[in-house]
Amino acid sequence: MKKTLIYLTLISSLIACKKEVETPDYNENELTAMTVEFDNIVGGQNLILNNSTYFNTAGESYKIDLLQYFVSNFKLGKADGTYFTVNQDSSYFLIKGSNRNTRFATIKVPEGDYTTLVFTLGIDSLRSAMDISKRTGVLDPSGGMDDGMYWGWNPGYIFLKMEGTSESAPLDPTGQRKFRYHIGGFGGYSAPTINNIKTLTIDLRNRGIAQVRKNRKANIHLFTDIDKVLSGKNTISIAANSSVMFSTFSTSIADNFMEMFTHDHTEN
Amino acid sequence: MLALIVLIFACSKADMNLPFSGFINPAHFPQPVYKFANNPVTKDGFELGRRLFYEPRLSRDNSISCGSCHIQSSAFTQHGHDVSHGIDDRLGRRNSPPIMNLAWMPNYMWDGGIFDLDLQPINPITAHEEMDESVANVISKLQDHPDYPALFKKAYGSETITTATFMKSLSQFMLMCISSNSKYDSVIQKLGNTQFTDEEAAGYKLVQQKCGSCHAEPLFTDNSFRNNGIGTGLNDDPGRYEATLNETDRYKFKVPSLRNLAYTAPYMHDGRYYRLDAVLAHYNSTVQHTPNLDPVLINGGIPMTAQEQQQILAFLNTLNDKNFISDKLLSEQ
Incomplete structure (x- = not known):
């Protein structure tokens, strides 16, 4: 009896799993590739690493020398209220400020007209706790301390990493005035803790819906305003908080993520 | 059951000529x-x-x-x-x-x-x-x-x-x-004629009474996180708080096992005690009231007479597993 129960649980969990990764109404081969472009800007300027000087709402000037963030779990909605969820195994992207080729998230969806884009800034809790064999590609936790997006001591992904210099930052032992923001936190595995996963919903109707057709390549062009990390609904002062990593204060920065993304236009 | 015991014995001899046994759960351990x-x-x-x-x-x-x-x-x-x-x-x-x-x-x-x-x-x-x-x-x-x-x-x-x-x-x-092959393990599993001495048996009872709520048998830890009142230390290490950011976890550390203490000095998360008698003396008389001190220690620590401390130390010696520290299977080849 007990064995049967275990088998039953196993089978039902397998079925449950299957539902999550496949959309039964669509054949994977019939899907069409499209892209979501994450075009990094800072206030009214382009992001140029190690070069341009920017100003936050706290009135501080700063330069950015490293910027990386994860976007994941893409979903596209139609005017009738239905959503298509992209195959989760192919729905994780690392956008790097240092490499313009990484700005496109290529996803596969059925043909159709889409009016809403939903995605996550960060990595969902399920994937954050998954067996290491499921953490390949950008999720491979093998990166180094410099550009790695993973915490080894309290396992979890860094959702957004932004580093740079500012005259407002305190002098560190190496003689630099650096700021470092490493923001993550998926809610904890066995004991609850901070959750900085943010789900963004973008209405595409004002600036152009995505018309996905075979033999064409729709591109939803978003602006990611990096200044919003410091200058959103919470004003973050570099002088007061030059280094923010796994801490309760990080939630104030993560709340600002909600304002980073705007839809500029769609190329169909 | 018998076959399992035989296997465990075979394992404990670490005979490199035996076929590789894989992971075998000791009979008296949990899953x-x-x-x-x-x-x-x-x-x-x-x-x-x-x-x-x-x-x-x-x-x-x-x-x-x-x-x-x-x-x-x-x-x-x-x-x-x-x-x-x-x-x-x-x-x-x-x-x-x-x-x-x-x-x-x-x-x-x-x-x-x-x-x-x-x-x-x-x-x-x-x-x-x-x-x-x-x-x-x-x-x-x-x-x-x-x-x-x-x-x-x-x-x-x-x-x-x-x-x-x-x-x-x-x-x-x-x-x-x-x-899993200390003298304690042999006694518990009734292997051969192994028995505790009177002093070890008295110490075993004391450990069950005075230490068992955290150092639970047979692994001698309940894997919980506790502040055992040793004080914050020079580096003010916040312990479990760093992983959970929960104030009620500040200064808590994982309860370590009591197995193999003879080989693992010094003790505590920052290694501040070099001898076990110093550890017992702490629980007996120097528990400090820092935030989140464990409730079982709040009322004066764990009182132990000098004789009781001797008996506890005698029992702790039965948790030392010579086979574990000399098993060639686990050594650099």
Whole structure:
């Protein structure tokens, strides 16, 4: 009896799993590739690493020398209220400020007209706790301390990493005035803790819906305003908080993520 | 049942000519919590993991291995070091814990921050004061090595080394570091004619009464996190708080096992006690009221007479597992 129960649980969990990764109404081969472009800007300027000087709402000037963030779990909605969820195994992207080729998230969806884009800034809790064999590609936790997006001591992904210099930052032992923001936190595995996963919903109707057709390549062009990390609904002062990593204060920065993304236009 | 006992005995002799037994759950231990279904222990996987455990290429300048701070003769701790001593003579801030009975632990490290053994090695490999290397770089060093690609192929079917196969292989070795052959284990399992002396038997009763609520049998830890009143220490280490950011976890550390204490001095998360009598003296008379002090210690610690302390020390000696620290299966080959 007990064995049967275990088998039953196993089978039902397998079925449950299957539902999550496949959309039964669509054949994977019939899907069409499209892209979501994450075009990094800072206030009214382009992001140029190690070069341009920017100003936050706290009135501080700063330069950015490293910027990386994860976007994941893409979903596209139609005017009738239905959503298509992209195959989760192919729905994780690392956008790097240092490499313009990484700005496109290529996803596969059925043909159709889409009016809403939903995605996550960060990595969902399920994937954050998954067996290491499921953490390949950008999720491979093998990166180094410099550009790695993973915490080894309290396992979890860094959702957004932004580093740079500012005259407002305190002098560190190496003689630099650096700021470092490493923001993550998926809610904890066995004991609850901070959750900085943010789900963004973008209405595409004002600036152009995505018309996905075979033999064409729709591109939803978003602006990611990096200044919003410091200058959103919470004003973050570099002088007061030059280094923010796994801490309760990080939630104030993560709340600002909600304002980073705007839809500029769609190329169909 | 009998067959299992025989197997355990065979295992304890560590006869290298015997066929590899894989992971065997000692009869008097609870079910392990490690998900073996995702990483079954095989001979090839274990042997590869053992070689990796003793492989200095895991560190930035190829100078230290896992085995440098987890020495088998010290029950896989760094004997004599209050805090771990890593690359370039850098010092960590915590005492290196034993690689022992990990299959029964729900999480790892003094603060329990790591919830999956397969993710654990990333921490010491990348920590600045430990191995100061990147996992990607270790994998490329191993990939270029004359032996490793073939060993990975033998264990996992591919010469291409991945983070997953690298980590899982290390897990296989660490999971086999089982200490279950102390005198206590023989008495409990009624193996042979092994019996406690009167002093040990008295100490056993005292440990059950006075220590058992945290140091629960048979692993001698309940894997909980507690502030045992030793005071905050020089570096004000917040312990479990760092992993949960929950104020009620500040100054709490994982309850360590009482097994193999003879080999693992010094004691506590920062190695501040060099002898066990000093540890007992602390519980008896120097418990400090820092935030989140464990409720069982609030009313005057754990009073013990001098005779009781002697009896407890006698019993703790029965938890030392000579076989574990000399088992050739777990040694550098």
